[in-house]
Amino acid sequence: MAISSVDKYARQKSIEILRKKFASVAKRILEGKRPVLIMPKRVLSNTIYDMKKKLLLLGPEMKRRSLLDVNEARKFMQTLLMASIIYEALVNDEYPTIRDLYYRGKHTISYRDILGRLHHENTWDEQRESDAVIRDIEVFLGVLREEMLILSKEKGKVVGNLVIRSGDDVIDLSKMGHGAYAIEPTPDLIEFKDIDAEFVLVVEKDAVFQQLHRYGFWKKYKAILITSAGQPDRATRRFVRRLSEELKLPIYILTDADPYGWYIYSVFKIGSITLSYESERLATPNAKFIGVSMTDIFGEEEAAKNIKKLASIFGKDLKNVLSKPRKKPYLSDKERKNYIIKAKKKDVERAVELVGYDVADKLISNPEIKKYIRQRKMGVSGYPWFRTPEWIKEISIFFSKLAKLEIEAMASKGLKFLADTYIPTKIETGDWID
Amino acid sequence: MSAAAPTERYRAISPAEFFYKYREIAGFSNPVRALYQAVRELVENALDATDSHGILPNIKIIIEKADENREFYRVTVEDNGIGLPPHVVPEAFGRVLFSSKYILRQTRGMFGLGAKVAILYGQMTTGRPVEVITSQPNLKRIYYFKLRIDINKNEPIIIERGSWRKNRDWHGTIVSMTLEGDWSRAKQRIKDYILRTAVVTPYANIVFMTPDGEIYYYERVIDKLPRPPKEVKPHPYGVDLELMKRIRDNGSFSTVKEMLMKSFQGIGNVTASSLLEIAGISPDLNPKSLSDKQLLELVNVMKNYKRFRSPTSEALSPLGEEVIKAGLKRIYDPEFVEAVTRRPSAYQGHPFIVEVGIAYGGKVPLSSDKYPTLLRYANKIPLLYDEGSDVTTDVVKGISWDQYLVKLPAPIIVLVHICSTKVPFKGVGKESIADVKEIRNEVRLAIQEVARKLRTYLSKKLKEEEKKKRVVSLAKYVPEVVRALTIILGDGHGAKAKMLEEKLVEIVSLRTGIPKDEVYKVVKSVEIGV
Numbered sequence: 029m030a031i032s033s034v035d036k037y038a039r040q041k042s043i044e045i046l047r048k049k050f051a052s053v054a055k056r057i058l059e060g061k062r063p064v065l066i067m068p069k070r071v072l073s074n075t076i077y078d079m080k081k082k083l084l085l086l087g088p089e090m091k092r093r094s095l096l097d098v099n100e101a102r103k104f105m106q107t108l109l110m111a112s113i114i115y116e117a118l119v120n121d122e123y124p125t126i127r128d129l130y131y132r133g134k135h136t137i138s139y140r141d142i143l144g145r146l147h148h149e150n151t152w153d154e155q156r157e158s159d160a161v162i163r164d165i166e167v168f169l170g171v172l173r174e175e176m177l178i179l180s181k182e183k184g185k186v187v188g189n190l191v192i193r194s195g196d197d198v199i200d201l202s203k204m205g206h207g208a209y210a211i212e213p214t215p216d217l218i219e220f221k222d223i224d225a226e227f228v229l230v231v232e233k234d235a236v237f238q239q240l241h242r243y244g245f246w247k248k249y250k251a252i253l254i255t256s257a258g259q260p261d262r263a264t265r266r267f268v269r270r271l272s273e274e275l276k277l278p279i280y281i282l283t284d285a286d287p288y289g290w291y292i293y294s295v296f297k298i299g300s301i302t303l304s305y306e307s308e309r310l311a312t313p314n315a316k317f318i319g320v321s322m323t324d325i326f327g328e329e330e331a332a333k334n335i336k337k338l339a340s341i342f343g344k345d346l347k348n349v350l351s352k353p354r355k356k357p358y359l360s361d362k363e364r365k366n367y368i369i370k371a372k373k374k375d376v377e378r379a380v381e382l383v384g385y386d387v388a389d390k391l392i393s394n395p396e397i398k399k400y401i402r403q404r405k406m407g408v409s410g411y412p413w414f415r416t417p418e419w420i421k422e423i424s425i426f427f428s429k430l431a432k433l434e435i436e437a438m439a440s441k442g443l444k445f446l447a448d449t450y451i452p453t454k455i456e457t458g459d460w461i462d
Numbered sequence: 463m464s465a466a467a468p469t470e471r472y473r474a475i476s477p478a479e480f481f482y483k484y485r486e487i488a489g490f491s492n493p494v495r496a497l498y499q500a501v502r503e504l505v506e507n508a509l510d511a512t513d514s515h516g517i518l519p520n521i522k523i524i525i526e527k528a529d530e531n532r533e534f535y536r537v538t539v540e541d542n543g544i545g546l547p548p549h550v551v552p553e554a555f556g557r558v559l560f561s562s563k564y565i566l567r568q569t570r571g572m573f574g575l576g577a578k579v580a581i582l583y584g585q586m587t588t589g590r591p592v593e594v595i596t597s598q599p600n601l602k603r604i605y606y607f608k609l610r611i612d613i614n615k616n617e618p619i620i621i622e623r624g625s626w627r628k629n630r631d632w633h634g635t636i637v638s639m640t641l642e643g644d645w646s647r648a649k650q651r652i653k654d655y656i657l658r659t660a661v662v663t664p665y666a667n668i669v670f671m672t673p674d675g676e677i678y679y680y681e682r683v684i685d686k687l688p689r690p691p692k693e694v695k696p697h698p699y700g701v702d703l704e705l706m707k708r709i710r711d712n713g714s715f716s717t718v719k720e721m722l723m724k725s726f727q728g729i730g731n732v733t734a735s736s737l738l739e740i741a742g743i744s745p746d747l748n749p750k751s752l753s754d755k756q757l758l759e760l761v762n763v764m765k766n767y768k769r770f771r772s773p774t775s776e777a778l779s780p781l782g783e784e785v786i787k788a789g790l791k792r793i794y795d796p797e798f799v800e801a802v803t804r805r806p807s808a809y810q811g812h813p814f815i816v817e818v819g820i821a822y823g824g825k826v827p828l829s830s831d832k833y834p835t836l837l838r839y840a841n842k843i844p845l846l847y848d849e850g851s852d853v854t855t856d857v858v859k860g861i862s863w864d865q866y867l868v869k870l871p872a873p874i875i876v877l878v879h880i881c882s883t884k885v886p887f888k889g890v891g892k893e894s895i896a897d898v899k900e901i902r903n904e905v906r907l908a909i910q911e912v913a914r915k916l917r918t919y920l921s922k923k924l925k926e927e928e929k930k931k932r933v934v935s936l937a938k939y940v941p942e943v944v945r946a947l948t949i950i951l952g953d954g955h956g957a958k959a960k961m962l963e964e965k966l967v968e969i970v971s972l973r974t975g976i977p978k979d980e981v982y983k984v985v986k987s988v989e990i991g992v
Contacts, residue, residue: 046798050950054958057965062973063943095966098935105939105946114944136991139984142930151942195609266925 034217042176063095067168075304083298110161130158174214184264188252191222215267226250232283265310280318286432287378303366317461322425328356334424349417365436373431384410391427418461498641502540503576509617511543519666529558534644542634545598548605556618584641647823658844664788695727698764719745728771773813775806786819797823800915809900814882818908822852825872839879848894854878866913867920897954933976937984
């Protein structure tokens, strides 16, 4: 097997860290000390939104996972078992997926209790368990799974005037035909060789990505075009981050105008709650939400009405977000009527989680939905990074109209409109949410 | 044989009349009951002749088939007690006597005449005489008698008598009698009776030989005897007209006041005067001149008088906590045993003491799922029948054993001993105790007191078990942890694996307080599948 040199280097580094960390565990044991693994707590309560860095970060709380604690002993064993499997894969030049690791470590431990009865116990039963242990090892070692050459399914795609080196090959991302380069699970092993682009456009929807690609959008506007195909995986996030950090390119994110789209944007920008320990490497604080925004659909008049209603909560802060003169919608009344979709209860619930119950309660006029939300989401305070004036303005329209819109609708108005009018105008006028 | 103490007086009644009147009360209603009752009477007399007099008992009980064709059994009971003066032996065994004594003392025997009923029954069913061998500690000879009872005349007939020189320092009594019985149906009862007797006499050597050729031997485990009972005068609360009449007729007191002061406990000069004043009887009257009506008035005044001191408990002979514990240990080898002797209490002028012992685990048999196995005793005598109607049973049933961490059915025995100068038996069978409020209370408090100690023990044990379970839940992962660490630390670390395992076992043992070998046992039992 031909192993690329970057790959080899990454392996060697991970092996060293693994050995060093676990040698100290063994040393403690041989000294007769409590066998413990000290690692950051990976729970919601220890997830902190860093206002300055604008990142979701793992808090300072540490947990001591001890073999001598009945509640932690099994996890202790699982952590060591997983570490040994990962170690074996590393030294054997393998590239296991998380599912492979699950199968490699799954076996039975049989033992006898104090009455001599035989018991059987699986090291782990579901992949959910082994996946959690992998995340524990990442935080314990301070090494991401990509650096340990653990693979996951490729999801993100990229095209554009960018030449990269992946493994021992040099690839020109402008020569991918109708296809695209699948962003590899180990994006840190990619080397950027040559670049001729002015910005990065990340599209949530794969279909819209393909349309823009065929239309030649990236050539015409000197863009790197990327899709995450829904929720972004770690590799796509890391790749986008590197484009921002290393190549200093502005990042624009285009999603559906709905709570899921907004959350996808926030994952790119500040990180996710479940993987907050990776935010510092995966999040792109400079990423901008370019659309589709609610004001693009309904115009700012609607927002102005809402903002008055919210004065009791936010005071005058909100007034400044309205532009002068007030922005007109990109869609005509008729188009809007055709394209918007009625929000489902689930969408509304999700939106409340993002921005808070108080906002929703002030704006929702539909009594049935209002009641439904009161029953389920009363007291939900929302995420601080969505309680900014810009986002409140955006989401307020969602509540007052109870409507959402998919990017495809903009393409339906005409691919030319999306590629040559909508996106360029938004970028030129700086009409985004940062 | 307390009934035969030379200073006591006897009143004879027709033994035939007595026998027919009382044999069922005395427990001789059929061959099963009779054999059991005969053994009981003789054993209880044997114990009274020893432990009540400060002698560590050696008791031997032999039951043997006495006729090839008929169900005749010869019962021999031997003790090392104080023996009998030879001249009272014919009277003691050959005449049905009614004790005249009104002195009170806790003894096992029921009327002091149970043994005589047994002899009478034996004579009536088999025609065979009773044989008695006895000697007292200060006598130089051993005396031998073969007797029968002349039923009509109520007189002993001496068939044979003799004596021989003691060539060793033996004292005690051996009684042999033959009666018609039903061993096969009585044996479980008799074995039970002797076992239960053995439970409360750990200070006695008891040998029991059955007609089936079995030998049961209960070896003495302690040298401590229960406090012997003292003879005391009756307490005025317990007085009745019959008793008063007997005192009047048999006593030789010059005045009524003197009679009261000398016949009862707790009556001094002042109390006697005020009693007589209330009754309207002149203190200087000659007691013989008192009419029955006056006596009755006096009895009523005494019964209603509120200021008597509580009756003395000196007449009582509780087993004591040590004896109960040793006894339960001797038979059941339990993992937990505790006992309590309550302070004396009284009901209707009768002093009583309640004692409770609890044995748990070990060889204690599993109880029912309703309530713990109950061993009931009254004045050291085991009560085997009518358990359901006994106040003790009711109390034991009423206790929520869950609260004491006892999950029924459980290996638990509750022993309850009630001693009193007058045990309030229920019915004629004398096998269960009546529901007397004061006794019920004492029994409940005593059981609760011991049960609390059991609870403490069980809760500690439970914690210990939890600890062991915890160790399993840790130790079972040791091999996997060692394996994983050895893989990461590199090859050629076989020796290191051994060291890691040893250390982990040591750490687990140290942190949990469970011995290393027990942790090792779990670790060694682990198999890692693939």
